[in-house]
Amino acid sequence: MSRRISLTQYLIEQQRQHGRLPQELRLLIEVVARACKRIAISVNKGALGDVLGTAGSENVQGEVQKKLDIIANEVLIEANEWGGHLAAMASEEMEGIYLVPNRYPQGEYLLMFDPLDGSSNIDVNVSIGTIFSVLKKPENGKGVSEEDFLQAGSQQAAAGYCVYGPQTTLVLTTGNGVAMFTLDREQGSFVLTQEDVQIPEDTKEFAINMSNMRHWDAPIKRYVDECLAGSTGVRGKDFNMRWIASMVADVHRILTRGGIFMYPWDQREPHKAGKLRLMYEANPMALLVEQAGGAATNARQRILDLQPGQLHERVAVVLGSKNEVERVTRYHNELGRD
Numbered sequence: 001m002s003r004r005i006s007l008t009q010y011l012i013e014q015q016r017q018h019g020r021l022p023q024e025l026r027l028l029i030e031v032v033a034r035a036c037k038r039i040a041i042s043v044n045k046g047a048l049g050d051v052l053g054t055a056g057s058e059n060v061q062g063e064v065q066k067k068l069d070i071i072a073n074e075v076l077i078e079a080n081e082w083g084g085h086l087a088a089m090a091s092e093e094m095e096g097i098y099l100v101p102n103r104y105p106q107g108e109y110l111l112m113f114d115p116l117d118g119s120s121n122i123d124v125n126v127s128i129g130t131i132f133s134v135l136k137k138p139e140n141g142k143g144v145s146e147e148d149f150l151q152a153g154s155q156q157a158a159a160g161y162c163v164y165g166p167q168t169t170l171v172l173t174t175g176n177g178v179a180m181f182t183l184d185r186e187q188g189s190f191v192l193t194q195e196d197v198q199i200p201e202d203t204k205e206f207a208i209n210m211s212n213m214r215h216w217d218a219p220i221k222r223y224v225d226e227c228l229a230g231s232t233g234v235r236g237k238d239f240n241m242r243w244i245a246s247m248v249a250d251v252h253r254i255l256t257r258g259g260i261f262m263y264p265w266d267q268r269e270p271h272k273a274g275k276l277r278l279m280y281e282a283n284p285m286a287l288l289v290e291q292a293g294g295a296a297t298n299a300r301q302r303i304l305d306l307q308p309g310q311l312h313e314r315v316a317v318v319l320g321s322k323n324e325v326e327r328v329t330r331y332h333n334e335l336g337r338d
Contacts, residue, residue: 006189006190006191007033007170007189007190007192008189010179010181010192011029012026014026018176020174020175021174024108025085025134025174027083027085028080028083028085028086028107028109028111028134028158029158029174031079031080031085032076032079032132032160033181033190035075036130036162036170037168037183038075039068039075039076039162039164040162040168040183042068042071042072042075043068043122043128043164044164046125052066052067052068052122052123054066054067065119066123068116068122069093069115069116069119072115072130073091073094073115073116075115076091076111076113076115076132077089077091077098080111081101081104083105083107084106084107085107085108085109086106086107086109086110086111087099087100087107087109087110087144087148088110088137088149089112089113090149090279090280091113091115092113092114092115092280092281092312093115096146096311097144097145097146099143108136109137110134110136110144110148111132111133111134112132112134112135112149112279112284113130113132113280114132114277114280115130116128116129116130117247118244118246118247118248120245121244121245126244126245126246126249127164127165127166127244127246127252128246128249129161129164129246129249130161130164131247131280131285132159132160133280133284133287134156134157134158134159135149135156135157136155138151146311149279149308150307150308150309151308152306152307153282153284153286153287153304153306156175156284157175158172158174158175159284159287160172160288161252161284161285161288162248163248163252168182168185169181169183170182170183171255173288175291177197178196178291179196179197180193180194180197180255197255197292198292199254199255199258199289199292199293199320199321199322200257200258201293201321201322201323202258202321202324203258203323204237204240205239205253205257205258205259205260206224206227206239206242206259206260206261206262206324207241207244207250207260207262207320208220208224208241208243208262208263208264209243209263210241210243215267215268216266216267217264217267217332219299219331219332219334220264220299220328220331222331223327223328227239247261247276251289254289254294254320255288255289255292258321259320260318260321261317261318261319262317262318263275263276264317264318265299272314273298273315273316274298274314274315274316274317275314276314276316277313277315278303278313279308279311279312279313281317282303282315282317283303283304285319286302286303286304286319289320293322294321294325295319295320295321295322295325295326296320297318297319297325298315298316298317298318300333301329303315303319
């Protein structure tokens with residue numbers, strides 16, 4: 001780009017031009033970005049910073065926590081609790097909500113985050129990331145409760161993620177398109193490197209964990225079989241498969257060059273709607289993908305229309321290039337599931 005625009009400058013210009021970005025929300029996004037820079041430092045140190053390996057504990061999901069999971073969670077809380085922009089936070093790593101302590105000013109926003117997505121990749125030096133979602137606190141005149149967080153994804157005021165890879169990249173939407181910022185390590189600031197990100201409507205790449213094939217529902221099997229049949233099959237073209245096992249990294253690839261990401265319901269845990277968390281992962285990623293011209297469903301309906309029933313609700317996720325997502329969704333709605 002011809003001129004270097006910092007994250008702060010970009011947000012201020014959005015505030016002036018569109019008038020839909022309140023100052024408090026702008027400041028909150030800047031605080032989250034600063035927290036991501038601190039997390040990036042810990043990630044980059046790796047073994048030198050004694051941050052690899054497990055922490056010997058489990059999170060509310062019953063998953064073994066990595067040291068970096070705990071570090072990232074603490075960094076996000078400490079960075080955001082005192083700024084006066086938030087009323088409360090919720091994290092994939094915590095059972096309940098975290099109320100901003102009374103000693104700090106109370107804000108009008110709610111912050112949700114997956115502090116470190118793709119934890120299984122930490123020790124093998126593969127891209128991981130932080131996902132965040134911002135909601136407006138309901139104006140009910142009461143204190144903050146868990147129920148205040150249970151809003152449909154369409155109500156998000158902002159959403160984004162930071163991917164810690166060869167470059168540290170912040171991807172953001174405030175409801176007016178998607179922008180990408182790359183961390184300039186020498187200057188210590190995020191710099192705008194791409195505006196108006198658009199996902200191609202068609203693609204020849206799909207991302208799914210093929211090891212679970214035997215557990216899939218019939219519509220997913222049908223779709224993947226058609227992709228694997230290649231140019232001699234009904235689709236008439238050859239597909240490539242990509243799977244990083246880090247949602248941030250997989251979605252970042254789709255935002256960069258197109259594709260479809262699928263983490264469907266399967267028969268291993270039939271009582272659960274899916275594996276990924278609606279509030280911490282699916283909703284923010286769905287908003288980003290839709291803002292970039294893509295689509296995101298739970299294989300049957302738009303993710304952003306789903307009404308959460310609990311803080312750690314799980315959901316099936318199909319997102320990415322619009323025409324492919326619509327095809328998978330149509331297959332499910334035609335056949336259904338018993």
